[in-house]
Amino acid sequence: MSATSTEAPVGGLRERKKAQLHDALLDTALRLFHEHGYQATTTEEIAARVGVSQRTFFRYFPAKEDILLEALEGVDQYLFDALRERPADEPPLLALRNALSDQWDRVERASMILRGGAAKLMKQNPELMATHMRYCHVRQKKLAAVVAERVGVDPATDPRPDLAAAVFFAAVNTGVSAWVAADADFDDLPRVCLEQLDLLPEVLGDDWCAQG
Amino acid sequence: MSATSTEAPVGGLRERKKAQLHDALLDTALRLFHEHGYQATTTEEIAARVGVSQRTFFRYFPAKEDILLEALEGVDQYLFDALRERPADEPPLLALRNALSDQWDRVERASMILRGGAAKLMKQNPELMATHMRYCHVRQKKLAAVVAERVGVDPATDPRPDLAAAVFFAAVNTGVSAWVAADADFDDLPRVCLEQLDLLPEVLGDDWCAQG
């Protein structure tokens, strides 16, 4: 039932309950976001629904927004896995592009909440698009690490993995943004994003300036 | 004295006072951010220092963060101007790169608060980097409009201006991020950002994957 969780083989009762509560909070929050919208859902509501105090909620999630972060992290995980499975001789950004394409099937099956949910959430309140941007920083760092690992360089000294991750997210976010603006169907999302990625060479290139 | 303001030839007394108060709030806020940090500065403090109620502060700035947005908008204006002055036959991203280079001199002279300030602000609390990301959405849209105008396409139908703006900010932000991490001098900022922009073709290219 639980939408997320790495399902460790469990340690003591303590850790089990902790993980359980964590997942309960996450799932409940996402469900409430879906039902009433992000803003309209208070942290007290979430806590109450799960049966804990608001204070406890904040002990599991430093901020309300972190709920969204974790949800995205779940999605990113699929992307990372997909990236690792791409042939090593593919240049990084092409591999990312293809990984994005590969992962979509898995995401679709992953979370019902995400499927119809993220779509509606984004359309309901565009502020989430802005809120979402804030996390790109975190997500980029992780993606950069995976890219660096893949290429075999040190992300601390080589700026290219960071830049590649940034460009990738820039393109994908532009795609998401366009998709929201177009009010398109959920299944169109990947296509729109891939289009942006495929457009990168042209946008970067020199043959784009003199025309009407 | 005033750091910002388009200095209209003034209409009635009303509008003059309004603009005056707006600038006073902006300047005071930035000064306080610089002195005590962003978090430590309360909206009440800002309002009190200017001599108005907190409620009035929020009537001028929908959120505390909007102070930062407006400050950035001021900077962006220089970038837009610089971009418009670049030769028309330069491809968009190269023109952006050069515009960034061009604008720096003007920015340096523009605001004392920005000069030593933004640097310290970013280093003091890295959360601002994340906060800052949120605004890229807004800034990107505006930049995309300028790019579209320059190239002579409709930004509503052609996705390339949006993508170009997104990629540009992605690179610049990666540069800023690296600069903050390196704890470098303020004057190094433009160089670091330009480096990222110059690195774009390589990162996009195919000749980057097989090496140790």
Add this chain to the structure above:
DNA sequence: GCGCTTTTTGTCTGTGACTGACATTACATT
């Protein structure tokens, strides 16, 4: 099972961003 330590949770309290409602003041117009 029974104390004892450690972790986790609840409760209380407080701060600070932000908002709606409404009275009040200040400019504008005639």
Add this chain to the structure above:
DNA sequence: AATGTAATGTCAGTCACAGACAAAAAGCGC
């Protein structure tokens, strides 16, 4: 000066979040 309109102040309220401390619930040796 009279009156309408826009700006401001005041007040009360919501909500995200944080510190402090006590209560409850593991874990652990006996």
